[in-house]
Amino acid sequence: MNAVTTSRKLHDCRDAFVSVLERLGEENTKVVAVCNDSVGSSKLGGFKTKYPERLVNVGIAEQNLVGVGAGLANGGLLPFVCGASPFLTGRALEQIKADIAYSNANVKLIGISSGMAYGELGPTHHSIEDFAWTRVLPNLPVVAPCDSIETAAAVEWAASYDGPVFLRLSRVGVPDLLPAGHTFELGKANLLRDGDAVTLIANGTLTHRMMTAAEILAERGIEARVLNMATVRPIDVEAVVAAARDTGAILTAEEHSTYGGLGSAIAEVVVAQAPVPMKILGVPGIFAPTGSAEFLLDEFGMSPAAVADAAVELIARKPVRA
Amino acid sequence: MQTNDLEGIARQIRHRDLQAVVEAGAGHIGGEMSAIDILTALYFRVLRVWPDQPRIPQRDRFVLSKGHVALALYVTLAKRGFIPEEEVSTFLKPHSRLNGHPNCNKVPGVETNTGPLGHGLPVAVGMAKAAKLTGADYHTYVMTGDGEMQEGSNWEAISAAAQFGLDNLTLIIDHNRFQQGASLKDTNNLAPFKPKLEAFGWDVTEINGNTMAEIVPALERRGGKPHCIVAHTNKGHGISFMQDTVDWHHKVPNQDQYKIALGELSEAN
Numbered sequence: 001m002n003a004v005t006t007s008r009k010l011h012d013c014r015d016a017f018v019s020v021l022e023r024l025g026e027e028n029t030k031v032v033a034v035c036n037d038s039v040g041s042s043k044l045g046g047f048k049t050k051y052p053e054r055l056v057n058v059g060i061a062e063q064n065l066v067g068v069g070a071g072l073a074n075g076g077l078l079p080f081v082c083g084a085s086p087f088l089t090g091r092a093l094e095q096i097k098a099d100i101a102y103s104n105a106n107v108k109l110i111g112i113s114s115g116m117a118y119g120e121l122g123p124t125h126h127s128i129e130d131f132a133w134t135r136v137l138p139n140l141p142v143v144a145p146c147d148s149i150e151t152a153a154a155v156e157w158a159a160s161y162d163g164p165v166f167l168r169l170s171r172v173g174v175p176d177l178l179p180a181g182h183t184f185e186l187g188k189a190n191l192l193r194d195g196d197a198v199t200l201i202a203n204g205t206l207t208h209r210m211m212t213a214a215e216i217l218a219e220r221g222i223e224a225r226v227l228n229m230a231t232v233r234p235i236d237v238e239a240v241v242a243a244a245r246d247t248g249a250i251l252t253a254e255e256h257s258t259y260g261g262l263g264s265a266i267a268e269v270v271v272a273q274a275p276v277p278m279k280i281l282g283v284p285g286i287f288a289p290t291g292s293a294e295f296l297l298d299e300f301g302m303s304p305a306a307v308a309d310a311a312v313e314l315i316a317r318k319p320v321r322a
Numbered sequence: 323m324q325t326n327d328l329e330g331i332a333r334q335i336r337h338r339d340l341q342a343v344v345e346a347g348a349g350h351i352g353g354e355m356s357a358i359d360i361l362t363a364l365y366f367r368v369l370r371v372w373p374d375q376p377r378i379p380q381r382d383r384f385v386l387s388k389g390h391v392a393l394a395l396y397v398t399l400a401k402r403g404f405i406p407e408e409e410v411s412t413f414l415k416p417h418s419r420l421n422g423h424p425n426c427n428k429v430p431g432v433e434t435n436t437g438p439l440g441h442g443l444p445v446a447v448g449m450a451k452a453a454k455l456t457g458a459d460y461h462t463y464v465m466t467g468d469g470e471m472q473e474g475s476n477w478e479a480i481s482a483a484a485q486f487g488l489d490n491l492t493l494i495i496d497h498n499r500f501q502q503g504a505s506l507k508d509t510n511n512l513a514p515f516k517p518k519l520e521a522f523g524w525d526v527t528e529i530n531g532n533t534m535a536e537i538v539p540a541l542e543r544r545g546g547k548p549h550c551i552v553a554h555t556n557k558g559h560g561i562s563f564m565q566d567t568v569d570w571h572h573k574v575p576n577q578d579q580y581k582i583a584l585g586e587l588s589e590a591n
Contacts, residue, residue, distance in 0.1 A: 030456075032455065053455065054455065056451060056455075058478070058482050059478075059481070059482065059485075061478035061481075061482065063440070063444060063474070063475035063478055064444040064447070064475060064478035064479045064482055066444075067441060067443075067444025067445045067447070067448060067475065067479065068444055068445070068447050068448035068451065068479075068482065069448060070434060070444075070445045070448055071434070071444070071445040071446060071447060071448015071449040071450070071451065071452060071462075072448040072449075072451060072452045072455075073448075074383070074433060074434060074445070074448065074449050074452070075448065075449050075451070075452020075453055075455075075456065075458065076379055076452060076456060076458075077452050077455060077456065079448075094438055094441075095441065095444070095475075098435050098436070098437065098438055098441055099434060099435070099441055099444075099445055102425075102435045103426055103427070103434050103435040104427055105434070
């Protein structure tokens with residue numbers, strides 16, 4: 001608790017993913033990697049070298065990618081289906097719905113380069129709709145780890161979980177926040193810092209920005225609670241209700257549209273169970289302009305300083321207690 | 323089981339299917355009638371399946387990609403002992419596990435959920451690829467409609483199957499020449515299928531898909547490539563007034579038509 005960023009060294013979470021995947025591949029011959037020509041961007045080169053026959057590359061064909069994944073699971077294998085998140089989720093959404101979620105196929109969908117990791121490539125390559133598209137599907141946990149430690153833990157968990165999973169990864173470097181040896185628990189937020197003035201909730205590449213924002217707020221004498229909420233579905237209702245009750249205001253930030261993502265999932269709990277002022281930061285329902293992910297996050301008010309300012313404005317909206 | 327016996331079972335399945343469509347007031351009777359001979363040959367002769375152990379790993383796989391003819395599959399599964407025969411009368415009823423499209427988590431013998439078209443073949447490619455990777459000797463069959471082949475996902479899968487050398491995969495195209503709204507020819511005419519599949523590296527067999535003597539050897543054929551059976555069938559096969567017309571994709575016979583249809587199916591006995 002009140003952990004400061006344990007390391008400022010930035011890590012590409014894909015490295016943690018493939019490191020665990022390669023180890024799982026050694027321990028369990030049922031582990032297969034499936035990709036849509038994305039051997040490089042999914043960093044599957046090492047897996048391919050070690051287990052060439054277990055790298056199933058369907059070519060540039062995402063609908064087939066996901067369908068083949070479902071069939072491999074039916075045949076008793078443990079497929080990790082990898083692809084750039086905008087194409088994996090957008091192109092193959094109906095396959096994810098029917099073949100994976102509705103069929104309850106034991107397939108791990110790994111959305112690589114999610115959010116605005118491909119910032120400069122433009123909105124076709126941004127994946128800022130994928131929480132919204134996937135979190136409405138029954139049977140499908142949706143998870144966006146915040147650092148390499150949580151990524152490794154989530155991959156480990158996904159392999160042991162009997163059912164479909166959507167794991168949303170980035171390629172944008174993030175510092176490690178969670179302690180070494182961290183165990184991933186589905187649907188459980190991590191309290192990274194405690195405070196009573198406001199709760200900052202994020203996942204993926206935004207969690208470390210929230211931690212820095214909390215440090216800025218602390219310098220101003222405002223103590224913020226920070227929750228890392230990797231699991232977007234099922235949302236951690238208990239942590240959200242406790243945040244509302246204990247701090248009276250909730251600010252969320254995500255590398256996603258403000259429509260339908262983490263903030264929306266939290267708001268669904270807040271309005272029903274614990275109404276308090278809320279602010280949802282993200283891409284405000286537009287196609288984003290050109291720029292790196294870091295630039296765009298700043299552009300849309302998610303620099304740590306801007307988050308801190310938004311938190312101050314939000315706190316001012318809290319009803320005055322009698 | 324011999325051809326004569328299979329033909330008898332197919333007639334019984336047609337009979338029950340027709341009855342269930344009228345009882346439920348819905349169904350896709352035209353495509354059910356076209357597919358029933360092949361379903362019968364699969365479940366009563368070709369597939370190595372064990373109704374009391376529907377998930378046993380070594381079972382052959384069958385995927386009904388044209389999931390809208392679920393009723394024909396349910397009647398076949400019931401007759402083969404996967405589900406109770408009397409359960410067919412619950413088709414489409416509230417909370418029945420017999421949806422309008424098959425659900426693998428509810429109905430034993432169903433391998434994957436289908437309904438939206440163009441899904442079954444990619445999943446079947448994954449099943450066949452899994453057998454290659456694990457050394458399992460099961461065979462994977464998948465049935466699509468001819469109109470369904472307009473879905474691009476099928477061609478992604480066809481290409482991958484050849485690339486992966488899936489000689490343990492058989493695709494059956496139920497080529498009844500009609501889709502929901504019009505004939506295949508007047509819509510987006512993919513026929514002839516044979517040269518297209520061959521160009522993708524498949525072996526192709528063309529058969530009369532309502533003739534048991536042609537169906538069985540085609541299903542049992544094994545070669546060095548993925549195998550496509552272009553099954554020339556009649557939509558509404560067995561019921562004269564349903565044949566060669568687009569009208570009977572999902573129409574329900576009225577009482578007079580039902581009597582005529584029952585009579586024709588009984589005559590065939």
